[in-house]
Amino acid sequence: MLDPDPRIIANKRLLGVVPGKPGVGDRKEPAEEETVMVWPNLLIRHAVAALFVILIVVLIATFFDAPLREIANPTNTPNPEKAPWYFAALQELLSLFHPLVAGVLVPGAIIMGLVALPYIDRNPSLDPRKRQIARTAFTVFMVIWIALTLIGFMFRGENWSWVWPWEEWHGEL
Numbered sequence: 001m002l003d004p005d006p007r008i009i010a011n012k013r014l015l016g017v018v019p020g021k022p023g024v025g026d027r028k029e030p031a032e033e034e035t036v037m038v039w040p041n042l043l044i045r046h047a048v049a050a051l052f053v054i055l056i057v058v059l060i061a062t063f064f065d066a067p068l069r070e071i072a073n074p075t076n077t078p079n080p081e082k083a084p085w086y087f088a089a090l091q092e093l094l095s096l097f098h099p100l101v102a103g104v105l106v107p108g109a110i111i112m113g114l115v116a117l118p119y120i121d122r123n124p125s126l127d128p129r130k131r132q133i134a135r136t137a138f139t140v141f142m143v144i145w146i147a148l149t150l151i152g153f154m155f156r157g158e159n160w161s162w163v164w165p166w167e168e169w170h171g172e173l
Contacts, residue, residue, distance in 0.1 A: 079158050088152035089145050095152075095160055113137065 036042065069078075083091040093102035121133035128135060157163030 080156055080160050082153065082156065085149060085153050088150075089148035092148045092152035092156075095156075110141070 082088065090102070090107075093106060096102065097106070117134060117137060121131060121137075123131055123133075125131065154165055155162055
């Protein structure tokens with residue numbers, strides 16, 4: 001019988017499972033006092049928090065009326081027609097810039113910035129105080145996006161003109 005090819009044996013050994021140390025750090029065996037059972041400790045707390053939030057929402061819904069309009073009429077578009085609040089910033093961008101810029105280039109730049117951020121901020125620390133670039137980028141993005149959302153949602157009136165919240169205007173709400 002012929003001897004097997006040593007390259008095949010070497011390849012089989014490469015695929016084997018070898019006990020050893022983890023690639024990073026040492027194995028940590030949890031101490032008995034550090035462990036907390038998910039049931040009942042964690043799930044009961046989550047259930048109580050969820051019930052508390054549901055109670056608050058039910059109370060708000062009971063005592064405050066929602067500002068509903070009439071049934072939708074496909075032949076009559078209200079002026080101004082506003083996007084839902086989570087798209088108000090994008091609609092505000094569309095009113096300020098060309099649709100190619102506001103609808104494609106700005107969201108694309110945001111996505112590319114998020115993809116590039118780990119390569120720009122290479123600090124391995126998990127402490128937010130040491131991650132200046134990531135904190136600054138997140139803060140600038142959030143301030144601009146929240147400002148655009150508030151402007152688009154609260155300060156735009158008929159024909160998308162600027163309206164202060166305390167001024168009366170004769171458009172549909």
